[in-house]
Amino acid sequence: xxxxxxxxxxxxxxxxxxxxxxxxxxxxxxxxxxxxxxxxxxxxxxxxxxxxxxxxxxxxxxxxxxxxxxxxxxxxxxxxxxxxxxxxxxxxxxxxxxxxxxxxxxxxxxxxxxxxxxxxxxxxxxxxxxxxxxxxxxxxxxxxxxxxxxxxxxxxxxxxxxxxxxxxxxxxxxxxxxxxxxxxxxxxxxxxxxxxxxxxxxxxxxxxxxxxxxxxxxxxxxxxxxxxxxxxxxxxxxxxxxxxxxxxxxxxxxxxxxxxxxxxxxxxxxxxxxxxxxxxxxxxxxxxxxxxxxxxxxxxxxxxxxxxxxxxxxxxxxxxxxxxxxxxxxxxxxxxxxxxxxxxxxxxxxxxxxxxxxxxxxxxxxxxxxxxxxxxxxxxxxxxxxxxx
Amino acid sequence: xxxxxxxxxxxxxxxxxxxxxxxxxxxxxxxxxxxxxxxxxxxxxxxxxxxxxxxxxxxxxxxxxxxxxxxxxxxxxxxxxxxxxxxxxxxxxxxxxxxxxxxxxxxxxxxxxxxxxxxxxxxxxxxxxxxxxxxxxxxxxxxxxxxxxxxxxxxxxxxxxxxxxxxxxxxxxxxxxxxxxxxxxxxxxxxxxxxxxxxxxxxxxxxxxxxxxxxxxxxxxxxxxxxxxxxxxxxxxxxxxx
Numbered sequence: 001x002x003x004x005x006x007x008x009x010x011x012x013x014x015x016x017x018x019x020x021x022x023x024x025x026x027x028x029x030x031x032x033x034x035x036x037x038x039x040x041x042x043x044x045x046x047x048x049x050x051x052x053x054x055x056x057x058x059x060x061x062x063x064x065x066x067x068x069x070x071x072x073x074x075x076x077x078x079x080x081x082x083x084x085x086x087x088x089x090x091x092x093x094x095x096x097x098x099x100x101x102x103x104x105x106x107x108x109x110x111x112x113x114x115x116x117x118x119x120x121x122x123x124x125x126x127x128x129x130x131x132x133x134x135x136x137x138x139x140x141x142x143x144x145x146x147x148x149x150x151x152x153x154x155x156x157x158x159x160x161x162x163x164x165x166x167x168x169x170x171x172x173x174x175x176x177x178x179x180x181x182x183x184x185x186x187x188x189x190x191x192x193x194x195x196x197x198x199x200x201x202x203x204x205x206x207x208x209x210x211x212x213x214x215x216x217x218x219x220x221x222x223x224x225x226x227x228x229x230x231x232x233x234x235x236x237x238x239x240x241x242x243x244x245x246x247x248x249x250x251x252x253x254x255x256x257x258x259x260x261x262x263x264x265x266x267x268x269x270x271x272x273x274x275x276x277x278x279x280x281x282x283x284x285x286x287x288x289x290x291x292x293x294x295x296x297x298x299x300x301x302x303x304x305x306x307x308x309x310x311x312x313x314x315x316x317x318x319x320x321x322x323x324x325x326x327x328x329x330x331x332x333x334x335x336x337x338x339x340x341x342x343x344x345x346x347x348x349x350x351x352x353x354x355x356x357x358x359x360x361x362x363x364x365x366x367x368x369x370x371x372x373x374x375x376x377x378x379x380x381x382x383x384x385x386x387x388x389x
Numbered sequence: 390x391x392x393x394x395x396x397x398x399x400x401x402x403x404x405x406x407x408x409x410x411x412x413x414x415x416x417x418x419x420x421x422x423x424x425x426x427x428x429x430x431x432x433x434x435x436x437x438x439x440x441x442x443x444x445x446x447x448x449x450x451x452x453x454x455x456x457x458x459x460x461x462x463x464x465x466x467x468x469x470x471x472x473x474x475x476x477x478x479x480x481x482x483x484x485x486x487x488x489x490x491x492x493x494x495x496x497x498x499x500x501x502x503x504x505x506x507x508x509x510x511x512x513x514x515x516x517x518x519x520x521x522x523x524x525x526x527x528x529x530x531x532x533x534x535x536x537x538x539x540x541x542x543x544x545x546x547x548x549x550x551x552x553x554x555x556x557x558x559x560x561x562x563x564x565x566x567x568x569x570x571x572x573x574x575x576x577x578x579x580x581x582x583x584x585x586x587x588x589x590x591x592x593x594x595x596x597x598x599x600x601x602x603x604x605x606x607x608x609x610x611x612x613x614x615x616x617x618x619x620x621x622x623x624x625x626x627x628x629x630x631x
Contacts, residue, residue, distance in 0.1 A: 205502050206495035213487045246525075247488050 118230040129227050132256035135236035139182035141269035141305040144240040146251040147289040150322035151242035153180040154298040170319045174199035175326035176209045177243035178319050182269035184236035212243035216252040216260050224258030238268045274304040296342050412464035412515040416449045417588040418550030419460035419519045420578050423528050423543050424571035427599035428521030430460050431575045435590035450596045452603035454479045457493040457522035462547040464515035493522025493529040505537025517547035523600050549586040554578035580611050
């Protein structure tokens with residue numbers, strides 16, 4: 001087992017824990033050097049020995065760097081040796097070990113072809129791109145549905161704490177297009193700014209709204225570029241683009257991989273499978289749905305992702321765009337009224353609603369507590385990562 | 390010895406300028422109006438070289454994409470340049486292959502942007518453009534001038550047509566003209582222009598655009614009446630002149 005080193009300062013352990021996410025980012029030599037310098041300042045350090053593997057790696061942040069540096073060389077020299085074997089990882093420190101063993105997804109990380117987005121695996125996969133798609137699954141749920149004349153976007157807004165405001169996940173791109181994001185919200189913000197810019201430029205030149213299909217293709221092409229440049233990384237955000245144009249209402253999903261698909265209804269983010277199951281049961285009716293029914297379906301699908309927690313307008317956001325109705329986010333009161341309207345009906349329905357009987361105040365507290373607890377257990381990734389919850 | 394530094398650049402020196410200064414081969418008015426099924430546009434086929442009516446088979450109206458028709462007066466070579474821009478625009482639009490297509494409004498706005506942009510660079514495309522079209526049942530008729538002034542109306546004309554044809558149209562145009570009525574009205578306007586505009590030639594085309602598509606007629610001439618006593622036997626003193 002790993003010997004606990006008494007000489008290792010606490011902050012170095014933190015450094016290592018953040019370093020353990022470097023498998024998600026491409027091996028940036030500058031990044032490695034930066035960490036290296038920090039380590040030198042704070043701790044006795046072995047020099048980086050490229051190509052030379054120590055049988056017994058000593059504690060210290062350089063271990064990680066040496067591994068990644070050496071493995072890059074070894075890829076060519078010794079393809080059979082897997083430097084990212086689990087045993088090597090264990091020796092980092094107790095802190096990392098504790099986290100990593102709990103990590104279900106660690107099995108995925110045993111790849112020597114995942115350091116670079118421009119490296120293919122022998123199976124013909126780009127692991128960095130696939131990891132980026134994992135980032136989407138870490139974000140909180142976003143749901144989209146469309147009928148012939150309307151598109152509804154819904155998302156679950158979780159705030160970091162009671163003191164903070166929640167992340168903005170739905171953006172208006174133009175009067176006829178809106179987008180809901182899941183994953184790295186910073187990337188999402190940048191992409192929605194790009195979309196707004198494209199929409200407004202098109203409108204300026206042609207004085208007519210940008211067709212949704214074209215915007216989505218431009219977005220996908222932008223995402224593709226990041227999968228083919230060694231100095232870039234894929235966007236870690238999935239976008240549900242909903243909009244109206246001449247050919248009707250559209251809902252598209254844009255992946256970090258640069259693919260896009262059109263959907264009748266879709267859900268992305270954490271626990272989206274529950275929403276998808278609900279939508280799969282109901283999607284055939286959506287084309288002819290009225291606006292109100294569509295919003296109701298969106299709210300129910302959102303509730304499915306909450307898994308027991310009581311649905312309140314403070315934790316979800318709904319946005320609608322339709323014929324004669326520009327894209328806008330519904331305000332909290334409206335949403336709460338809609339929730340109340342169908343929740344009363346739902347009380348008799350067999351759908352899972354454990355808080356139906358409880359008093360509103362108690363239920364709210366319970367819901368929040370169980371919701372938060374469920375969040376920690378269900379989501380395997382520790383919440384050190386700077387992504388939206 | 391002349392210093393190379395003192396030589397003015399092409400923009401400062403009018404003689405060596407690359408900018409448009411005056412037009413050379415020009416077309417005269419274009420007249421257009423909305424009727425029941427779409428747009429009707431008429432233009433003669435003359436290209437004047439100054440005061441000489443030099444070219445008599447210039448097509449000054451062209452279809453653009455599936456839904457629009459463009460007519461131009463002014464410099465013919467600039468019109469041809471515009472056609473190349475629009476060709477590229479329509480090509481890229483088709484390449485999307487997604488069921489969306491540029492309608493007359495979009496083309497009109499695009500042309501406005503191009504004309505205004507060139508005007509800002511002091512290098513205008515010396516044209517007055519008439520853009521008409523029908524898309525999804527909506528009729529559209531607009532005009533763009535060489536300085537980027539653009540507007541939409543039920544009937545438009547360029548050049549001399551503004552002064553001679555539009556008053557007629559203002560009086561006699563009404564909503565839902567039939568095709569025959571509209572043709573008669575246009576011919577009336579073109580006849581006045583033929584009589585009074587020195588750069589008009591008696592060979593014109595009428596183009597129609599409806600939801601189904603564009604049809605540009607074969608060139609034909611208008612009947613004119615010159616049997617005024619004052620005009621009797623004009624070549625009496627000058628055999629061979631016309």
